[in-house]
Amino acid sequence: xxxKSYSSRRFIFIFLLLLITQFSISCNVALPxxxxxxxxxxxxxxxxxxxxxxxxxxxxxxxxxxxxxxMLDIGQGDSLLIITPEKKSILIDAGLVKAAPKVIGAxxxxxxxxIDLVVASHPHADHIGGLPKVLDxxxxxxxxxxxxxxxxxxxxxxxxxxxxKIGKLTVARAGQKFELDSGIKIEVLGPSxxxxxxxxxxxxxxxxxxxxxxxxxxxxxxxxxxxxxxxERLLEKGFNLKAQVLKVAHHGSQYASSKDFLKxxxxxxxxxxxxxxxxxxxxxxxxxxxxxNDKIKVYRTDLQGEIVVLSDGKNYQIKTEHKATSDIWEGRxxxxxxxxxx
Ligand SMILES: [Zn+2]
Numbered sequence: 398x399x400x401k402s403y404s405s406r407r408f409i410f411i412f413l414l415l416l417i418t419q420f421s422i423s424c425n426v427a428l429p430x431x432x433x434x435x436x437x438x439x440x441x442x443x444x445x446x447x448x449x450x451x452x453x454x455x456x457x458x459x460x461x462x463x464x465x466x467x468m469l470d471i472g473q474g475d476s477l478l479i480i481t482p483e484k485k486s487i488l489i490d491a492g493l494v495k496a497a498p499k500v501i502g503a504x505x506x507x508x509x510x511x512i513d514l515v516v517a518s519h520p521h522a523d524h525i526g527g528l529p530k531v532l533d534x535x536x537x538x539x540x541x542x543x544x545x546x547x548x549x550x551x552x553x554x555x556x557x558x559x560x561x562k563i564g565k566l567t568v569a570r571a572g573q574k575f576e577l578d579s580g581i582k583i584e585v586l587g588p589s590x591x592x593x594x595x596x597x598x599x600x601x602x603x604x605x606x607x608x609x610x611x612x613x614x615x616x617x618x619x620x621x622x623x624x625x626x627x628x629e630r631l632l633e634k635g636f637n638l639k640a641q642v643l644k645v646a647h648h649g650s651q652y653a654s655s656k657d658f659l660k661x662x663x664x665x666x667x668x669x670x671x672x673x674x675x676x677x678x679x680x681x682x683x684x685x686x687x688x689x690n691d692k693i694k695v696y697r698t699d700l701q702g703e704i705v706v707l708s709d710g711k712n713y714q715i716k717t718e719h720k721a722t723s724d725i726w727e728g729r730x731x732x733x734x735x736x737x738x739x
Contacts, residue, residue, distance in 0.1 A: 457714065463708065468705075471493070472495075472496060472673075474496060476490050476496060481577060483580075485513045485578045486509045491530075494530070516608070519622055520543065520549065521602070532563070538563070541567050571587055573585040581610065585607070586634070588605070602621070614711055615711070617640050622653075624653055648669060650677070650680075666693065678731025678732075682728035685727075702717060704718075
């Protein structure tokens with residue numbers, strides 16, 4: 398009896414041990430899936446957590462067919478990636494040479510294997526510097542350029558790359574229309590002939606490619622590095638400039654975003670791309686003041702990281718990578734002359 402009782406206790410012990418081991422093995426076997434789920438969960442949790450910290454304007458829910466405009470956080474310069482509901486892509490500028498990896502990363506992250514349209518707003522290094530490397534990494538179908546004389550090594554390099562990779566260059570002129578996606582319209586509003594010659598700032602800036610993107614009731618205006626004279630020309634031409642979202646000209650410089658121009662565009666939101674370490678005075682305090690007085694909501698890459706505009710053709714939302722690191726309405730002062738204004 399003693400022995401039997403001992404052996405049955407031993408049997409129970411072994412049985413329990415086996416059960417525990419089995420359970421533990423089961424857990425281990427299940428780990429890869431559990432691990433993935435855990436990872437996904439962490440990402441989701443993180444997203445939810447980060448979301449609390451973001452400056453999101455998600456008051457309106459959007460339908461499925463969404464247009465995305467990503468203003469990438471590439472430091473001083475511009476780079477905007479547009480993805481249409483039919484997954485067509487448009488890349489406007491690619492920042493300085495050093496910004497190329499970030500732009501390529503954004504294309505990969507968004508699953509873009511071919512860029513349908515690449516736009517070089519104007520031939521300055523903080524807009525086209527990264528483009529040759531981007532064209533090396535990702536094939537592109539069409540290239541739209543401001544078509545200005547600008548004999549710099551950076552621009553020459555880009556033109557050579559476009560010839561090699563795409564073959565053809567399209568010169569942007571007001572009146573052209575592009576329809577890459579059945580629901581999306583892209584209209585060229587500038588530059589127009591004759592190109593602006595006498596400007597107080599930079600001629601290359603003044604003849605930037607100006608685009609109006611529309612999707613249903615939603616409109617967004619892309620201004621490159623426009624100057625006051627560019628805006629005067631746009632007003633003279635009598636274009637419909639009305640847009641809910643304005644890509645602020647020239648990184649928020651004080652030499653653009655005139656009162657008359659803002660009145661005509663009448664934006665609800667203004668998005669600014671500039672570097673947190675820039676000494677060009679971007680964005681400028683007087684420009685920010687104008688937006689503030691007009692009750693235009695401002696978003697800045699230098700303070701909030703990447704800015705994403707989403708629209709379903711009716712409503713729109715703005716999302717930022719993170720919460721503003723300091724006061725949105727506080728501009729920067731310049732240590733450069735107007736001639737050196739990038
Ligand atoms: Zn610029």
